[in-house]
Amino acid sequence: AFVELQSALNPPPPFCEIRIAAGTYTPDYDLGSGTHTGDREKSFKLPDSITLKGGYAGHGEPDPDQRDIDAFKTTLSGDIGIVGDHSDNSYHVMHVEYSYVHVLIDGITIAHGRADNTGNWERERGGGLYVSQYGELDLVDCTFESNYANWGGAVSNHNNDNNDDKGSSLIRCRFIANTALNGGGAIYNEGRIILTGCDIIRNTATRMEGGGVFSTGGYAIAMNCVFVANSAAAGGAMFSL
Numbered sequence: 001a002f003v004e005l006q007s008a009l010n011p012p013p014p015f016c017e018i019r020i021a022a023g024t025y026t027p028d029y030d031l032g033s034g035t036h037t038g039d040r041e042k043s044f045k046l047p048d049s050i051t052l053k054g055g056y057a058g059h060g061e062p063d064p065d066q067r068d069i070d071a072f073k074t075t076l077s078g079d080i081g082i083v084g085d086h087s088d089n090s091y092h093v094m095h096v097e098y099s100y101v102h103v104l105i106d107g108i109t110i111a112h113g114r115a116d117n118t119g120n121w122e123r124e125r126g127g128g129l130y131v132s133q134y135g136e137l138d139l140v141d142c143t144f145e146s147n148y149a150n151w152g153g154a155v156s157n158h159n160n161d162n163n164d165d166k167g168s169s170l171i172r173c174r175f176i177a178n179t180a181l182n183g184g185g186a187i188y189n190e191g192r193i194i195l196t197g198c199d200i201i202r203n204t205a206t207r208m209e210g211g212g213v214f215s216t217g218g219y220a221i222a223m224n225c226v227f228v229a230n231s232a233a234a235g236g237a238m239f240s241l
Helices: none
Strands: 016-021 023-025 044-046 050-056 074-077 094-096 103-106 109-111 129-131 137-140 143-145 155-157 168-171 174-176 187-189 192-196 199-201 204-209 213-215 219-223 226-228 231-234 238-240
Touching: 016 023, 050 074, 187 192, 204 213, 213 219, 219 238
Parallel strands: 016 050, 023 074, 044 094, 050 103, 074 109, 094 129, 103 137, 109 143, 129 155, 137 168, 143 174, 155 187, 168 192, 174 199, 187 213, 192 219, 199 226, 204 231, 213 238
Antiparallel strands: none
């Protein structure tokens, strides 16, 4: 067992499933020095064909393999500097790139990312999760809470592969109190994304459209989802170009 998630990701074998115990994990852990550096550019970069599953009891419990995502909450947090001072948080808590096969994230809370580096395309999108080229990604029973970005407070999705079978699928995920300075308080989409049974609650796009979801240049589908108390200059729940 690893104490730090970054250690388990360095690198995992192909088609690996990583089970994460209850607790809070930050992406700024440096393997060389064995310390948390406070480096805002560090994120949990997920390689292709990996599965991350949270909510396990973990070491020291009667049954370490017991799984309950509510009782054994697993949080990946971008709050890497002064606790509670979000100006020094990670640009992205997680980053998925080039997932030609498949990436699965299951039962994990992603919180306190802050992609606010204005003028830097990547560093101002997707405080919680940044999905770049060719991503084939499933998120199941995940929560995105209190993330911030200039575009796409919680998630910025750019899986622009021409293969219609690829894209991001979010199932029973929750987006709570995420904020974008511009568009997409919860999600900014320029690729393919499907939301099924998700709750999008109290997200805000301060200056532009899509308090919940802003979609442009691709497609976004929401099925059996709940949008509550989201706000934006236009399209409080969802805005599509």
